Amino acid sequence: MILRIFLSLIIVVGIVTSVKGQSSFFRMSITHMVGNDTMQRETNYYTPTGEPFTISRFRYFLSNFALLTADDKYISLAPTYFLIDESKPASKIIELPDIPSGKYKGVRFLLGVDSIKNVSGPQSGALAVESGMFWSWNSGYIMAQVEGHSPLIQSPTREFVFHVGGYKVKDQILKYISLTFPENLELSGKQNVTLQMTADLNKWFLPDTIRFQQQPVIMAPSYQAKRIAANYQHMFQIIGIQK
Amino acid sequence: MKYKATYIVAGFCLLIVLVQGAIVQQKPMPVQLIFPAHFPPPVYDFKHNPLTRQGIALGRFMFYDFRLSKDSTVSCGFCHQQFAAFGHFDHALAHGVAGGQGIRSVPTLFNLIWQKEFMWDGGVNHLDIQPLTPLTDRNEMASDLPDLLTKMRSDTQYRRMFKEAYGSDSITSERMFKAFSQFVATMISANAKYDSVMLHKADFTAEEAAGYKIYQKKCAACHKEPLFTDFSYRSNGLPYLEALNDVGRMKITGSTDDNLRFKVPSLRNVLKSAPYMHDGRFFDIFQVFDFYDHGIKVTATTDPLVKDGLSLNAQEKRQLYFFLNTLTDDSFIKNEGLSEILIN
Incomplete structure (x- = not known):
């Protein structure tokens, strides 16, 4: 009996490791842009409507990754959360291990942190609140933020602060981003794929035109935050895949 | 010679037993809270934060550690004083490091595991994340969280206490917050005279009983038994103060219907936790009675239950006072397991 249990255990472990050994590794490498230029902090840019500004901080959460199979099914990947930070190059490379073999035509992810993690108390890792990406006075994650300056802003600091968040129904700004691969991606065995x-930050300002003078400070779940989120859901683009 | 080997082996075995004993001793010891029989089940989920003796001890140590504030002057217990049911005795508004002052009074702390939302406006949605606000608010402890974690990680005593509580000395914000909850979860106040009466172990005096009747008729709809709050947000007709400009729950929801609404506070230990109201404007419970009798200023959001005042005559106020006195829980206020510990 014991021997049988032992043997079946070996078989199970064997299967698990062999399956693991056959999974692929997915890497997403994100380059931040402002229009056609690669983003650099404290550099002069113009919004699509011609307003001058500089960027001092640009951060956002990505989570809830899933792959779209060739037959239109979403395969959810292990739940992981990433805080992408322009000032931290390593954060702009996302690693998703254990991708099962299959034929995929796209990827989907959440720009932000799902509502469950917003109501579950303190978390660790990327979601640890000491990042400052969590509102203490009105619990919830700041899903995306950009801070900078514009000479058009009348306040003493000329600073704009867009902290975009809100998970409750009324102020919900969570956006699923679906991107299609340039061509179907066939994964089998152990492959390393880099997406x-x-x-593009400039996508934050259009099509619903955001002007610095109108509302330079957005720091709460609000109508203004919803406007920006509706814009920024279009900021991602796939420019290439390397196998 | 033959015995020597035996002695060595025996000695070695003894050593193993002792070492293992030491390890076993260091293991976090589970604690099972006893919930009051006449209370509903708590809403706090202990599955994600099982109580241990060491976790509670860590939480208590941090609660009274003034070094958790930016300039090491203010601890949680600085404002949350046990003898005032963990409110701030004689302080209308909360104050913190470097003379900073907020716009609200310090809420009492007890029975928080029955509560889903925190702060006067309910802006905080989980007990575990609640300490983030006072720790970082510039008018309270004004700490920068990454700095605070660095400070704690460099402290050998904290490393030891985290190891005892969690099995490893890694000090993360999540662990820190959860240890606070562990201590705060033990702040249960359910042993006042009122509770003894409900459990048929004591009787109200004639005046207390009369006061209880008045309470049931005029207060209980919001200050619901047995927790003495229904945890709703209501505008009780307290005149708005321009100087503080506190819109209450509207700040959280952005809805004008929530203007001037604040959380209904518990009446437990109420006579120990003056001053009253979200801005501490009343220093005496009889001022509160007078306010409900004839001080209500009706606005668009004023609760229908108090719109016309509660009309309390002198005798009723006196009886109500005697009833409220039965909500004072001395065993809680004097509970040595919750008392301040000296931090060196």
């Missing part, structure tokens, strides 16, 4: 992506 080259861009995230």
